[in-house]
Amino acid sequence: MLTVKDLHVYYGAIHALKGISLEVRQGEIVTLIGANGAGKTTTLHTLSGLIKPKSGVIRFQDQDIAGMAAQKIVAMGMSQVPEGRRIFANMSVLENLELGAFLRKDKDGIKEDMEKVFTRFPRLKERTSQLAGTLSGGEQQMLAMGRALMSRPKLMLLDEPSMGLAPLLVQEIFAIIKEINEAGTTILLVEQNAHMALSIAHKAYVLETGKIVLSGPAKELAESEEVKKAYLGG
Template identity: 70%
Template sequence: MLKVEDINVYYGNIQALKGVTLEINQGEIVTLIGANGAGKSTLLKTISGLLKPKNGQVLYEGKSIGGKQAQAIVKQGISHVPEGRRVFANMTVQENLELGAFLRKDKAGMKEDMERVYVLFPRLLERLKQQAGTLSGGEQQMLAMGRALMARPKLLLLDEPSMGLAPLLVKTIFRIIEEINATGTTILLVEQNANLALSIADRAYVVETGRIVLAGTAEELTSSEKVKMAYLGGH
């Protein structure tokens, strides 16, 4: 479904991604694990059109999307839930969700998706008229995910969905990620909690200083000594 081939990405003179190659198949949950600053978020931003690769290519369903504008990429079926949630604080929950569908014209489909979001996140239904800035961190994360789903993505990019959340809420968010995947949405997940990410993923890539240093099934990486020592707390 998605193929990233040998991409190099720079912030000014600093090279953030160095010849990264990976692929994601339809229906999978693929996770990227690695330390802060390894280049994981940069990779998601490059796929969603927020950053342009200097060279190499990003292919989505066989077509090159590297360097295309972000909204053209959303139109093609890729939604990105950025790190730090980025909800529109002064708008209500409902207005935030409606914004997620701003490129769509199919009113009936939008209504259907809005109802699906309420089923996945009942808390949002209770807070419909509330300003997004007054929600808790967990509720804002739910809203950011719900808003991304309103574009009816085929591929959902999730950047650190558990960041700053209480353990119980993290469990809930991860259960919902699995539910979203079970309905046919492919997921690329960046997550600091490597144990949790590997527990729901099909496959994983380990990113270190802008390079992919390991790749395999989630089971292979969970049992890899190197991954255990570096990312799974050594046990």
């Protein structure tokens, strides 16, 4: 579904991504783990069209999307749940969800997807008219995920979904990510909580200072001494 080859990204003189290559197949959860500043968020921003790469190939469903406008990429079926949620705080829960579908014209489909979001996140249904900024951190994460689902993505990019959440909520959010994947959405997950990410992913890549240093089946990486030492506190 997604192929990235030899991707180079610069912030001014800083070489942020140094030739990374990765693959996401349909139906998978693929995770990108690494320390703060390794280039994980930069990778997602480049894939979703928020940053233009200096060079390299990004193919999504057999189309070259490197440097394409972000809204076109969303229309093709890739949506991002940004780091820190980025919900619209002064708008209601319902308005936030409706914004997720702003590129769509199929009213019946939108209504159907809204019901699906409320079935998956019952807490959002109870709070439809509440201002999004007054939700708890976990509820805001659910809203950000629900908003992304409203664009009916084929591929969902998730950036640090566990950030700032209590351990019990982290478990809940990861269970929901797994459900979303099982219902047919392919997922590329960026996460500092390597233990949780590896527990639900099919495949994993380890990013260090803009380079992929390890990759393989998530189960294997979770058992790797190198990964245990660096990311799993073992």
